[in-house]
Amino acid sequence: MANFENQDIVIAPLPTIKYDKLLAQDSTEITRLVDVCKSLGFFYLDFNLSAAHSLVNNSNDVLGVMNEYFHQPIEVKMKDVRGTVTHGYCPVGRYAGAKKGERDCYETLKISEAEMKDRSPHLPVTVHNNVELFGEFISGSHSALITVLQCLSKGMGLTGDDCFENKHRSGVPARTTMVLFRYPRQVEEGKGIGHNVHTDIGSLTLLYCQDWGLQLLSPETNEWGFVKPQPGHAIINVGDSLRFLSGHQLRSCVHRVIPLTGRQETDRYSIAYFMRTEDKSVFVDSKGRRLSALAWHDEKYNVFRQPHEDQERDAVLTGGMEKHGSLILV
Ligand SMILES: O=C(O)CCC(=O)C(=O)O
Numbered sequence: 001m002a003n004f005e006n007q008d009i010v011i012a013p014l015p016t017i018k019y020d021k022l023l024a025q026d027s028t029e030i031t032r033l034v035d036v037c038k039s040l041g042f043f044y045l046d047f048n049l050s051a052a053h054s055l056v057n058n059s060n061d062v063l064g065v066m067n068e069y070f071h072q073p074i075e076v077k078m079k080d081v082r083g084t085v086t087h088g089y090c091p092v093g094r095y096a097g098a099k100k101g102e103r104d105c106y107e108t109l110k111i112s113e114a115e116m117k118d119r120s121p122h123l124p125v126t127v128h129n130n131v132e133l134f135g136e137f138i139s140g141s142h143s144a145l146i147t148v149l150q151c152l153s154k155g156m157g158l159t160g161d162d163c164f165e166n167k168h169r170s171g172v173p174a175r176t177t178m179v180l181f182r183y184p185r186q187v188e189e190g191k192g193i194g195h196n197v198h199t200d201i202g203s204l205t206l207l208y209c210q211d212w213g214l215q216l217l218s219p220e221t222n223e224w225g226f227v228k229p230q231p232g233h234a235i236i237n238v239g240d241s242l243r244f245l246s247g248h249q250l251r252s253c254v255h256r257v258i259p260l261t262g263r264q265e266t267d268r269y270s271i272a273y274f275m276r277t278e279d280k281s282v283f284v285d286s287k288g289r290r291l292s293a294l295a296w297h298d299e300k301y302n303v304f305r306q307p308h309e310d311q312e313r314d315a316v317l318t319g320g321m322e323k324h325g326s327l328i329l330v
């Protein structure tokens with residue numbers, strides 16, 4: 001328990017994996033990585049002492065651009081709406097929120113990895129104007145996550161086509177995207193709050209965030225705990241697709257975003273890189289169905305949009321990991 005402004009809060013005990021040790025193929029660190037991904041599915045990735053440390057500095061520059069972007073009038077931001085869930089702007093309130101009966105309270109700008117690689121003319125103007133910053137951020141985050149996948153494959157004794165990295169080949173269509181989030185100040189009851197309980201759709205998520213709010217449901221205690229922001233570290237979590245690709249050995253941890261102080265009293269910013277499995281890759285999901293990564297992605301987004309009552313009828317939202325606030329331990 002930690003005291004935050006006279007409030008006792010539970011802190012999630014997240015282990016730390018050192019990126020420089022993964023790069024050096026340190027076998028003890030690889031074993032730790034596999035163990036963490038099998039038990040909790042969430043960890044800090046320490047970029048200190050590694051060449052990837054520049055990613056952390058870049059994330060501060062990205063935060064500066066986000067601040068400017070999200071403070072524009074809504075009419076300007078709406079010009080970046082692209083009608084997909086992987087590209088462009090999305091206003092607040094499009095999905096169910098972190099409390100029953102309330103919608104979400106975050107807006108996003110999404111930059112698809114494929115469009116960035118092609119320097120597509122469809123990229124938002126803000127991204128064009130900062131193309132080097134975003135380009136480096138996406139390629140750096142991507143290669144850090146490929147390293148994590150390679151280490152997981154090695155640690156789990158996978159070979160050839162079964163290796164996780166071989167389901168994430170460069171240039172092969174996938175829903176991989178970088179997402180800039182702002183949770184704007186919103187203190188009125190019933191007007192939207194946070195980010196609903198869920199597991200992530202894709203393979204691995206890399207998150208940069210120095211603001212409180214991210215909470216995990218512990219598979220050990222079945223209790224919510226806040227993730228403490230750690231400078232110099234990213235937060236990595238396993239998503240449903242990697243869990244399914246691993247034959248359900250790895251765990252996608254249930255999480256949400258909720259203000260520490262009851263309502264969102266100041267703007268919260270986070271930057272996520274969602275690595276997704278190749279669209280055509282096939283796995284067996286939590287309901288025993290054989291389906292493609294693209295089909296799982298599209299189905300889960302449909303569930304995100306539904307009201308809480310409909311979401312509760314099905315376990316897709318939390319990847320079959322949770323029902324009515326309790327974890328289903330497999
Ligand atoms: O904003 C955050 O800190 C996390 C967002 C998240 O969990 C997600 O979009 O999957």
Ligand SMILES: [Fe+2]
Pocket residue numbers: 198199200255
């Ligand atoms: Fe998430």
